[in-house]
Amino acid sequence: MKAGKLTQSVVKALQSRPGDYVQWCGELPGFGCRVRPSGAKSFVAQYRIGGRRGVTRKVTIGSYGKLTVEEARTEAKRILRNAELGNDEAAERAKVRKEMTVAELCDEYLREGVDHKKVSTLATDKGRIERHIKPLLGNRRIGSIEDADVSRFMKDVANGKTAADVKTGKFGRAIVTGGKGTATRTVRLLGGIFAYAVKQKYLKMNPRAGVKVYADKKGERYLSADELARLGDALREAETIGLPWIMREGAKAKHRPKDADTQREIISVHAIAAIRLLILTGCRAGEILKLKWQDVDFERGFLNLSDSKTGAKVVVLAAPAMAVLEGIPRVKDNPYVIVGDKPGQPRSDLKRPWARVTVRAGLADVRLHDLRHTFASAGAGAGMGLPIVGKLLGHASQATTARYAHLADDPLRQGANLIAGSLAARLAGSTGNVVPIRGEQTNG
Incomplete structure (x- = not known):
């Protein structure tokens, strides 16, 4: 079926697709509207230089919204007419673009x-x-x-x-x-x-190629067994009796606690739970803060994340992580697991509670993201294969990770239990209780 004339209403109705596509005009061959996956639309002109066997060129005329269809059609006619005369608009533009800053x-x-x-x-x-x-x-x-x-x-x-x-x-x-x-x-x-x-053919070579960059040590910090024990102690203290207030030098008297009962600050149970989940799952902070109860599959032990840095993914939950989730109080009319002060909204960040806890634990140089690296390091240190660790962290494709959701007892489950069980034991230190891995028997 022959395409119709490209009009304002036709362009307005064009919908985005997973990949780029061009809706061509049936009245003016070579004139079209390109639609990107983001929904952005731009007008293009396509022509051939050197006869039937020549090279096909495509040039962008302008963006829809800044140009009307008729304005773009007028420009397309000019470009196509010049192409008939042997003038290559694309080549001229590339020459100019090479001189762009x-x-x-x-x-x-x-x-x-x-x-x-x-x-x-x-x-x-x-x-x-x-x-x-x-x-x-x-x-x-x-x-x-x-x-x-x-x-x-x-x-x-x-x-x-x-x-x-x-x-x-x-x-x-x-x-x-x-x-x-x-x-x-x-x-x-x-x-x-x-x-x-x-x-875009503005350059023939990438000048970055061959340039050796510095070793990027971002994320190389991870917690030792002793540091995890100190962090665990600080977390328990924060959610039970509270952390001691730290008096800033020169703080006004009206901001200081008036009596002994206010000398300590109890940190939100949701904030403490979020930090524990970061340790026991290897998730990114944003993934835990945006987590909704509907994303938690308690029956099978999974988090079904619809959006993460690498797209949708499934996170395998070990018994210690499941125990943390089961202990988080739900807030009425709030769909999020980690709630904040605003009704119906998640907690926006963990900066303050993390700073308070790490100072108390003597770990002021540790970032939240270092907990993810600690998770990976625990797995690698236990002799686990890197492919399994990568899948647990969501580094593999969605399809590769999703197929493990149908298995009851697989390498991913074993890997998650091994890592989280080890980390939970370190967090517990000498005073806490270790949650047994499901399926294992405990003595006593």
Whole structure:
């Protein structure tokens, strides 16, 4: 069936699909509207240079919303008419784009090349672009950037050349630091931006290729058996008798406790449970904070996460993690497992309780994400195969992980029990009780 004329109503009604597609106009051959998975729409013109066996070119005319269909049609006619005369619009644009600045390339990348990225990742990318890439390379033409320039850029970021105290609002501030970790991650982003330029044929080679980055030690911190025992003691203290108040030097008298009964602070049972779940499951903080009761399969022992950093996934729960979940009080009319102060909403973060607990445990240098690394380290240290550890952490594809949900007693279940059982024992220290793994017998 021949496609109809591309009109404003037709374009407006176009729906997104898992992959890009173009709705072509039946009246003007070579004129179409490209629809991306994100729903973004742009007008394109496609033509052939060199006769029937020549090379097919496709150029973007502009975005739907900024251009009307008729404005785009007029431009498409011009491009197609020039192609008949032997003028290659795409080649001319590529030549111009080669002379675009790095800042202009970054802006286009953020508009056109990030459909696959999550909102949180995109926010981090924008920060690195604005605070590191643009200040050092923004005015350079992309065609002039070589691997030596990328290496110099990495060293400059590592040495703190872009460090700054940035005002983020009327009262807000953001301290921009350098360091090798920041330099490595920013260069990797820069490489992705240049890869986009190569894909768009603005460049022939990626200048990031061949540049050796610093070893990224992010996440290498993990807790020893002694540190886990101290953390476990602090968690128990926080949820029972409370943690001692820490008096800030110079704090006003009206903010100090008036009597002995207020000398300690009991931390929310939901916050403490969230920290325990991070230790015993290897999940990311966002996955636990956004967890809903409907996602918890108590019967089979799984968390069914519809959205995570790597997409939907299934998390295998060991007995200690199940025990934590079963002990969390439910709040009426709130679907979330870890609730906060706002009715019907989850707790937004764990910064304050984590800071209080880690200071008490003498672990002020430990991050929440280090609990995930501790989970993986416990599995690797126990001689477990890395593929199993990777699957437990959700590093494998959804299809690979999901098929284990139908098995009652498989390597993933054994792995989860082994890791969480070991971690729970360390958390319990010498005074706590260890939850036995289901299916195992205990003496007594």
